[in-house]
Amino acid sequence: MTFGKFMTATAVAALLAVPASAQMWDGYDRNTGYDGFNSGFNEMGYHDAWDRDADGMLNEREFSTGLYADWDTDNDVRITEVEYTRGAERWYGADYDGDFDLLDEEGTGYLDQNEWGSNWNNEYFTSWDGDNDGFLTADEYSTGVYNTADLDRDQYISIEEEGWFEGWFDGDDIEAEVREVGDTW
Numbered sequence: 001m002t003f004g005k006f007m008t009a010t011a012v013a014a015l016l017a018v019p020a021s022a023q024m025w026d027g028y029d030r031n032t033g034y035d036g037f038n039s040g041f042n043e044m045g046y047h048d049a050w051d052r053d054a055d056g057m058l059n060e061r062e063f064s065t066g067l068y069a070d071w072d073t074d075n076d077v078r079i080t081e082v083e084y085t086r087g088a089e090r091w092y093g094a095d096y097d098g099d100f101d102l103l104d105e106e107g108t109g110y111l112d113q114n115e116w117g118s119n120w121n122n123e124y125f126t127s128w129d130g131d132n133d134g135f136l137t138a139d140e141y142s143t144g145v146y147n148t149a150d151l152d153r154d155q156y157i158s159i160e161e162e163g164w165f166e167g168w169f170d171g172d173d174i175e176a177e178v179r180e181v182g183d184t185w
């Protein structure tokens, strides 16, 4: 980040003081519950970006690729142990005990798409697929996202729970990231 030449030290300090926690999109009102979340979230285009074959649904392979792109926070198409641990704790809870070294079959220090795919855990895909047809509609997807972020299941995304969305609304070109990851199996 470059700061303007005339920015005062106070202004710089204020900028740096912005908390690292995730921000939802502009205008998000957490008091609108799931319905407010759903309409705003769908407009963000994540489902479309993950839907690589553009058939309006996410199949399990598309979901796996989208998740890979999400966990790969620095977008270098490698999932390091730090990225893996952060992703696993977010999605599976702090006591998730997956062993990164076992997953990193080639011992490169990161997971590539093959290693990700060969250790793919379909628990989330299956539980989000409400009608069990093997595809996630935009509504099933946003419902799954909402319920996963709403850790205490009170139908309210608190400021703390917003931390789950770290990196989601930073203006990145998700479609390009997902395309770069490609198939994970």
Ligand SMILES: [Ca+2]
Pocket (backbone or CB within 6 Å): 051, 052, 053, 054, 055, 056, 057, 058, 059, 062
């Ligand atoms: Ca699709």
Ligand SMILES: [Ca+2]
Pocket (backbone or CB within 6 Å): 072, 073, 074, 075, 076, 077, 078, 079, 080, 083
């Ligand atoms: Ca990475």
Ligand SMILES: [Ca+2]
Pocket (backbone or CB within 6 Å): 129, 130, 131, 132, 133, 134, 135, 136, 137, 140
């Ligand atoms: Ca479905």
Ligand SMILES: [Ca+2]
Pocket (backbone or CB within 6 Å): 150, 151, 152, 153, 154, 155, 156, 157, 158, 161
């Ligand atoms: Ca909550």
